[in-house]
Amino acid sequence: MIEELIRRIAAEDDDAIEELCEIADADPRRLAPYQGLLLDLDVLWPAKLYRAADADVVRRVIDQIDHGRTPDRLNHLLLVLAHTAHPLAESAMRRWSTQPPAGADRLHVGALSYALEGGWTLDPTGNRRDLCGDTAYRLVMRETPRRADRPTCPWCASPLWVAVDLDTTEPAVGAALAHTRWSGRLVIETCHFCACYTTLYSRVTPAGDATWWAGNTRPSYLPDAAEPEDPPTQIPVLGPALPSPHLCSAWNRGGSALGGRPDWIQDAEHADCPGCGQPMDYVGLLGGADLDDFGEGAYYLHLHQPCGFAAVNYQQS
Ligand SMILES: [Zn+2]
Ligand SMILES: [Zn+2]
Incomplete structure (x- = not known):
């Protein structure tokens, strides 16, 4: 065959x-x-x-x-x-x-x-250095109540989006993130709107702190948002283990995954760490199809544990 x-x-x-x-x-x-x-x-x-x-x-x-x-x-x-x-x-x-x-x-x-x-x-x-792990879990979206006190994006004033909130004390999370050497809680917070235009970095700590990185540079081509946009209301939680690290999908509903290998829509785009200049470790993918009924594209999450930086970038066809 x-x-x-x-x-x-x-x-x-x-x-x-x-x-x-x-x-x-x-x-x-x-x-x-x-x-x-x-x-x-x-x-x-x-x-x-x-x-x-x-x-x-x-x-x-x-x-x-x-x-x-x-x-x-x-x-x-x-x-x-x-x-x-x-x-x-x-x-x-x-x-x-x-x-x-x-x-x-x-x-x-x-x-x-x-x-x-x-x-x-x-x-x-x-x-x-391998930037990806061989263990992957499906990420399943759960609705969360919108919190009123979210910090906002300094560029577009949209409330920042908690893309993931995970803890390696959960053994599956620890396995999916083993290649990053992260230990503790990992909160990656970003602007769902501005991340579509440039790689956005944040400082992260194992206590679960996430702070917009002051060195993020607003690209000249970033459109002016007419109104701040609310971020997705879902938070991803761990689903079943994937039988292969290559089974996430940037296109299909249910394709979001923690760990494993990224499904790039364009060329590979492993973010460079602002702390050391080296490519960051790949953490996971959140598909637009999982975040929004009409969503397209995918957000890619990255981490460099030695420097305490996380990053989010986005690709679409
Ligand atoms: Zn923004
Ligand atoms: Zn680094």
């Missing part, structure tokens, strides 16, 4: 792409025996089909880049390597960061920056 899907993808059948992506999200290892065929047929997109690729497949991709046979496909090949997150991919990308491969002059970013698409990076000492 998978082989047939792959052959249909090679013939540009969009339904087959969707079906294969569903398999890649639910159980990436099921595709491992077929990734050689994907390469043979030159199916490089979507790159997430290459999650769980083995050393042979990764070596073939690296060879293809090193031999410069398809410099016009370098972007796709680097995305594939990023999604494999394989140690061989990591060392090749390090090498290309100082010795760029053929076609690199046409890329918008350096080879190593592609790692972010796969949810990892190299820290300043050159060690690999």
Whole structure:
């Protein structure tokens, strides 16, 4: 069945792409025996089909880049390597960061920056750091009474929105946030309106304090809100564990999740920490479809525990 899907993808059948992506999200290892065929047929997109690729497949991709046979496909090949997150991919990308491969002059970013698409990076000492965890829980929205005394956004005067209020003393929360090393209560508060235009940062403490970061810079393109807007009235609570870290959805109702891997609508956008400049750890996703009947897009939550910063950004199609 998978082989047939792959052959249909090679013939540009969009339904087959969707079906294969569903398999890649639910159980990436099921595709491992077929990734050689994907390469043979030159199916490089979507790159997430290459999650769980083995050393042979990764070596073939690296060879293809090193031999410069398809410099016009370098972007796709680097995305594939990023999604494999394989140690061989990591060392090749390090090498290309100082010795760029053929076609690199046409890329918008350096080879190593592609790692972010796969949810990892190299820290300043050159060690690999995974920005996401492998444990994910569905987030289910609960209506909460609106509180009258909420602090307001300094830019648009909307009441600030408590995007999550969680505590790692709940074992499932602790598991979903283990990669962030956060311990304690985590409240991420943001402006649901302004976060749609720029990454908004807040200072957070394990006591559950959340404070708008004074260094947030109002973008010149932020529209003037005619009236302050009320934020969503729901607060997410933990639902069932997801069988795979890739099963959140930025599109579908019920797609919001804590932990696991983000479902980016656009390119990966792991926020950089204002404290240290490094990419922050990914915390979870709140889908517009879960927050509002007509909602679209998704809010992405980030955290950098060593610096005590949280961030929220937003993507839409
Ligand atoms: Zn605002
Ligand atoms: Zn930091």
